[in-house]
Structure formats: C-alpha cells, structure tokens
Amino acid sequence: MKGKAVYTTGEAAEICKLSQQTIIRCFDNGQLKGFRVPGSKFRRIPHEALAEFMRANQIPLDGLVGDVIRVLIVDDDKEIIDLFEDALKSDARFEIVTARTGYEAGLRTQQFHPDILVLDYMLPDINGHALCRTIRENPALQDIKIIIISGVADPADVEKLKTAGADDFVHKPFDIGTFIERMFELARA
DSSP: OTTSSSSEEHHHHHHSSSSSHHHHHHTTSSSOOOOOOOOSSOOEEEEHHHHHHHTOOOOOSHHOOOOOOOEHHHSSSSHHHHHHHHHHHHHTTTEEESSSSSHHHHHHHHHHHEEEEEESBSSSSSSSHHHHHHTTTTTTGTTTTEEEEESSSHHHHHHHHHHOOOOOEESSSSHHHHHHHHHHHHHHO
16 A cells, blocks of 8 residues: 555555544544545545544554655755765665755655655755745645755754754764664654
8 A cells, every 4th residue: 555645444444453434434524534536435535634644643654654765855966865875775665766956856746745855955946944835835745754954054044944844954964874764763753
C-alpha cells in the first residue's frame, strides 16, 4: 500500500490496526475525512486525511509511511546536492529527488510529494521563508516535514522560519550521518 494517494476503508483499517467497521464509523461521523465513489456506497480516504486522523488519534504512522522515506533536496549548491545523493542513494530507507531553484522545488513537491523537504534558505529565485510558507498554506502538503539548511541565517531568521512552518533548522556545515538520522526521526514522528 506504500505510496498510495487514496485508500479503501479496509486498507485504512489495516494501516491503523483497527476494524473496518471502526474506520467506517469514524468516516460516517466525520472524524475521518474522505469521499464516496460516485454512484456507489464505497468510501475512499485520501492519504493526507488518513495521516491527519492517525495523528489526531495517536496512532503510529509506521504503516502509513511505508518502508521508504521520500526526500526532496532543494539547494543551488551542487556540492550539497552531491553530498545528499552520495549518502542517500546507498541508504535503502530513502528515495530522493533534487531541485536547484524554488520554481523546480514547487514542481517537484507537487509531483513527488516528499515526506521530507530539505530546503536551502537562500535560493537564487526565492528564499526558504517564502517557499516554506507557500507549502504550509497548501492543505494537500501539510504532512511534509521541512528542514531548512543554511550557513548564513541568524537566530531571528531561524525563528521566522519556524513560524513559517519549518520543522527544523540545521546550520551548514553539518554532519551528514547526524542529518540523515534527524530526517528519519522526523519522518517517523
């Protein structure tokens, strides 16, 4: 079921480790958002709605996240992109896509829907604050964890970034092993 955009009530029940009747009851009383298939009685639950329901009811996201954590790396510095590619391509826990501009990041975020977005604070066409805020304003992208990276941001900038919706901030240079473990923790949170 990994990577699905929409789940049946049976799939949702299996992921949540609940009975299908419980999922149907939660759907029918509005606790679990979704839609009915036109012309039928079948219920469908979007990925984001299921994640929201699981968080609200303190159900571990392990079954929903799947085995692979999808990571979008956005940085205009080729060395940073190469660092992540070298480290993550050999780590079976991650699937990665990269972007070098804010425009590319927007497209890749919509197409790839990463679990984690690693975002450089200063891109050539937009700053991380604006991109972070834009992502947080889109309800379909609320489940993405955002880590901002920068070598120039001061403490006031870091606070603004967290207010804009960043989940974490990491100063460059950083230890890639520690960074990867932080991504893993965020994806499982």
